[in-house]
Amino acid sequence: MNKVLVVGEHAQGKLNVSTAKCVTCAKAIPDAHIDVVLLGSDLSAVAAQAAALEGVQKVLTVQRPENAEPLAAVFAPQIAALAKGYTHVFGPSTTYGKDLMPRVAALLGVGQISDIMAVESATKFRRPVYASNVILTVEAPAGKTVVATVRTASFQPTGSGGKATIEAASVNATLPSYTRFVSRSQASGDRPDLQTAARVVSGGRALASAENFKLLYKLADALGAAVGASRAAVDAGYAPNELQVGQTGKIIAPELYIALGISGAIQHLTGIKDARTIVAINKDGEAPIFEVADVGLVGDLFALLPELEQAVRAAK
Amino acid sequence: MSNPIIVGIKRVIDYSVRVRVKPDGNGVVTDGVKMSINPFDEIALEEALRIKERNQAGEVIAVSIGPSDAQQQLRTALAMGADRAVLVQVEQPVDSLTAARVFLKLAQKHSPQLVILGKQAIDDDNGQTAQMLAALWDRPQATFASKLELDGGKAKVTREVDVGLETIEVDLPAVISTDLRLNEPRYVKLPDIMKAKKKPLDVTTLSDLGVDAAAGGGIRTLKFEAPAARSRGVMVKTVPELIAALKQRGVL
Numbered sequence: 001m002n003k004v005l006v007v008g009e010h011a012q013g014k015l016n017v018s019t020a021k022c023v024t025c026a027k028a029i030p031d032a033h034i035d036v037v038l039l040g041s042d043l044s045a046v047a048a049q050a051a052a053l054e055g056v057q058k059v060l061t062v063q064r065p066e067n068a069e070p071l072a073a074v075f076a077p078q079i080a081a082l083a084k085g086y087t088h089v090f091g092p093s094t095t096y097g098k099d100l101m102p103r104v105a106a107l108l109g110v111g112q113i114s115d116i117m118a119v120e121s122a123t124k125f126r127r128p129v130y131a132s133n134v135i136l137t138v139e140a141p142a143g144k145t146v147v148a149t150v151r152t153a154s155f156q157p158t159g160s161g162g163k164a165t166i167e168a169a170s171v172n173a174t175l176p177s178y179t180r181f182v183s184r185s186q187a188s189g190d191r192p193d194l195q196t197a198a199r200v201v202s203g204g205r206a207l208a209s210a211e212n213f214k215l216l217y218k219l220a221d222a223l224g225a226a227v228g229a230s231r232a233a234v235d236a237g238y239a240p241n242e243l244q245v246g247q248t249g250k251i252i253a254p255e256l257y258i259a260l261g262i263s264g265a266i267q268h269l270t271g272i273k274d275a276r277t278i279v280a281i282n283k284d285g286e287a288p289i290f291e292v293a294d295v296g297l298v299g300d301l302f303a304l305l306p307e308l309e310q311a312v313r314a315a316k
Numbered sequence: 317m318s319n320p321i322i323v324g325i326k327r328v329i330d331y332s333v334r335v336r337v338k339p340d341g342n343g344v345v346t347d348g349v350k351m352s353i354n355p356f357d358e359i360a361l362e363e364a365l366r367i368k369e370r371n372q373a374g375e376v377i378a379v380s381i382g383p384s385d386a387q388q389q390l391r392t393a394l395a396m397g398a399d400r401a402v403l404v405q406v407e408q409p410v411d412s413l414t415a416a417r418v419f420l421k422l423a424q425k426h427s428p429q430l431v432i433l434g435k436q437a438i439d440d441d442n443g444q445t446a447q448m449l450a451a452l453w454d455r456p457q458a459t460f461a462s463k464l465e466l467d468g469g470k471a472k473v474t475r476e477v478d479v480g481l482e483t484i485e486v487d488l489p490a491v492i493s494t495d496l497r498l499n500e501p502r503y504v505k506l507p508d509i510m511k512a513k514k515k516p517l518d519v520t521t522l523s524d525l526g527v528d529a530a531a532g533g534g535i536r537t538l539k540f541e542a543p544a545a546r547s548r549g550v551m552v553k554t555v556p557e558l559i560a561a562l563k564q565r566g567v568l
Contacts, residue, residue, distance in 0.1 A: 011479070071484070072447065073456055095477040099459045102412065102444035106451035111413050111533015114442045128543070129441050130335040134344055135541045141534035178490075179456040182472065182483040195478065199567075231496065241462065241476045241497060248356075248436065248496060250478070256567040266334060273546065277567045279558070294549035295561045307555045315559055315568055 002029050002122050007079055007091040007100065008038040008050055015049040017196050018092030020157030025150040026090055027055045027158065028119035035060055037082055039075050041068035047166045054159040060169040069181035070096055076103035077173040083108060083145055087122070093149040105147035113138055113148040131247040132270040152195070153253035153274045194243060197226035199256045202245055205232035206261025206283065206301055213238040215305050216260060222312040228252070230262045246271035261301050264289025320375040320426050321364040324419065324433040324445065325393050326354040327386040331438055337540045344540060353389045356434025359494040362501040363464060364432050365397040372466050373429065375399040379422060381406060381415055387517060394512035395504040401517040404525065414532040416448035421525045423453055428489060435460050435493040446493035456486035459493040
């Protein structure tokens, strides 16, 4: 039998949907017993949410004041200690999981498989490399713990009709004090979260200023969409870093992705390959974004944006 | 010189190259393909140089693990301003765990205040080495850094995380992994390229360092494939046509 430990992600009393996606990936492992581990200082609310995830047998909670903030140096030794007896340890390929999981792997003395996009067997997985221009099939060695991150854009969240047991775990690990949390700036506003939104409106360098970039927000609000940006737009200071979509930013899979003034560098396309419908609006008809767009429109952004916003509102 | 900084420099296919899988599925086409320093590693080196220019560090040591040809990327690193370079020459690429063990050996040898690595290499997109090194070295890690301030024996690091920006404080020595907005790397000038030729570039091996690549993670690549391509869709001429197309696809 395979035993999978999913490292849960949460903030402010809410379980991140990345955990439900990791459980779906874990369910693809043949004959898998799945547990979720949560670390934090107050876990009562999130433990209940994790216990409801379909396919999960047990939720392990490690509640202590040192776990108030998700510091990899503090979490990793606890997860490594709990990994004993598990064949697989999975975390999400969010910044939380990317920060934490390699540290867990090294403590266990094993390699890590990054960004699982498909499970072929208990030890064989598919993952993207070279900005998703190449897909590898990789095999983990037999008899060693498989530590991996799960590419969240490749998996749907598991259902929420489960009834797992919740168990407080005691961990015998020395925790370092050489890393200290200072502060975090939360994304502002009540727009949908970019990583999980069904619709995303994204802007590129052609927006030409932070002021113009705000025009995008009107369209996004009309659509109930999250806002994204190309690297060029973020580098130019038109949009904050957490909006960046692409190889080195967020990899997303919305139902609808509208790219405005984005030329479509390979590194950007990596981030949107799994979107169901891609719409491209660009003044350059030769832009590479049109090669992957399901619907393309060549024209002036600034003329089309207000018209599109109105048309969307009228179409409701 | 005390207080050195070690920087990782990986030789990768240039970011502008459209990478193709070999017909036999055993790798990617590298013949005649432009090779460069991994962009995140250039940022790592630039940050180390800026710290040194503020008189907050001694030597900047650029380290690459790669084939003999990686000397080209190390020469570029020297031209940018690194004081010396070390090539750990390998015939086959090493995995992240082995790379982390190499950096651990070098950290133990040079006692740096910082090891700065890229957050990921744009070839294998693994994003593991910095965190693994920090674990093996039992030191703090500050990944995805977009701002780094040194203050005595500590560093304040701003990190690019999914919800926005996070700031942490770490004791030194520490491992930093760089994100895109940490800095903009300088251009290399011709006289610097000439000067770089006289700077030391030592070549060593895994066995010299006492690292066994066979004891790495052991994850094998079975197959390289091109991804399923998205096909080109329809072009529309007006906003009403666009709205109609979206309705037809059931997304509006």
